[in-house]
Amino acid sequence: MNMDIESKAAVEETLIDFDGSDDPYNPLNWPMKRKLVVTLLYSLCTLGTMFNSSVYNSGIIQIEHQFGIGTEAALLGLSLYLLGMGFGPILWAPMSEAYGRKPAVLIPISGLMLFTFATATAKDLQTIFITRFFAGMFGSAPLTNVGGVLADIWPASQRGAAMLTWGLGVMTGPMIAPIVGGALVVNLPQTGWRWTEYTTGIIIAVSLILSVIFIDESYPPVLLARKASKIRFETQNWAIRSKSQEAGTSIPEMARKYLIVPVEMFIDPICFFINLYGAFVYAIVYLTLAVLPVEFQQVRGWNELVGSLPFLSIIVGTLFAAGVLFWGQIHYVKVMKANEGKPVAEARLLPMMIGSFFFPAGLFIMAWTSDRDVHWIGFCFGLLLLGLGFFTIFQSAVSYLVDTYLMLAASALAANMFMRSVLAAAFPLIAKSLFGNLGLDWGLSLLAFISLAMIPIPFLFHLYGKRIRAVGKRSKVSFIP
Incomplete structure (x- = not known):
């Protein structure tokens, strides 16, 4: 002994x-x-x-x-x-x-x-x-x-x-x-x-x-590895090492963490639905890159420079969203203090719950103010609400994934990035067919109806997320009661 x-x-x-x-x-x-x-x-x-x-x-x-x-x-x-x-x-x-x-x-x-x-x-x-x-x-x-x-x-x-x-x-x-x-x-x-x-x-x-x-x-493991290497050479004690050097970073381990685990994340309910919602709104923002030239250059006859200025409306919406997210951070800290200083992942979802209403509202306003006879300020107001909704949803999704999966957060974010990149890559390519067949009014309305169907996602996870995290195959690894 x-x-x-x-x-x-x-x-x-x-x-x-x-x-x-x-x-x-x-x-x-x-x-x-x-x-x-x-x-x-x-x-x-x-x-x-x-x-x-x-x-x-x-x-x-x-x-x-x-x-x-x-x-x-x-x-x-x-x-x-x-x-x-x-x-x-x-x-x-x-x-x-x-x-x-x-x-x-x-x-x-x-x-x-x-x-x-x-x-x-x-x-x-x-x-x-x-x-x-x-x-x-x-x-x-x-x-x-x-x-x-x-x-x-x-x-x-x-x-x-x-x-x-x-x-x-x-x-x-x-x-x-x-x-x-x-x-x-x-x-x-x-x-x-x-x-x-x-x-x-x-x-x-x-x-x-x-x-x-x-x-x-x-990155702490790298810093500690450097510290251990320095002490090892200074003292000539070759047994000195850091935890990361002890564990190693083998190719099979890296492949498991960044290839296999992210794929498994797609069937984890929290990761899948939060990623799907975040990816959808992200792709819609990139779809607007194709929508705005149609609305302001083709329909309203503005040139390339003036026709790009409505993008400022989305930035203004983003600034309003920043205020909502900052308030959400204050709320998060209060909840964490009430939970004996332990993080509560679901507290990250409050801004998303707010943004989930503004996002489809923005799309509907854009849809029904896209006609040339309607003043352009209406469409720009829709863009503002779109930006407000997107940024609150997107940032809350990333923060929620980090708090939910902690040590597996890199894998969750890798799955998030892959899903949103694929959707964002596809959406601009379907823009001509979508709006050519349905018009801007009904094309944008279709997207608004889809986003309406996604509104329950943050509310359901706010109510039941803790229970789901406790039993999920991956989320329970990082579960904090």
């Missing part, structure tokens, strides 16, 4: 961990200024990725004329980018565990920059489509890993506000891009579409340089 106790003590002495809860080396204990810089720079990287996803659409007409193709073929540049974003997590999520968050975001961002410039210089359609797909794959890195960064450096009571900052980059990027792209296309009628890509590449390059200089590694 004494031998066992001595052996256990010897093992613990060689196992490196943080020096108590106040260790400044622990990312949770970083100074506030350092946390804010990391959060803002990663949000800027995310904004660049999302900006790139939609800026391409501003030059669709020029691409059609230059290469002699139809709208559906030209839209493949958007869809392939979004599809690439669905496959990226397979690479970047394991990379973050093996090498840390910083290289797993910034190395792919370098690839995104290179493929963006490659699209700008493309001489044929094949090159455009190939480079757009790989740009999306590389650009998915911040969407895959920044959520983990925020979990590394912010405690649960503050994480909602940090997620909100990052989420604004996710949302505003694709909405600002058409306005910038429209200005370039109007002023450069022959080469404007190329300059949408050049401009995006420059934005990404600036964010990359700043991030390389000012961002520090935040």
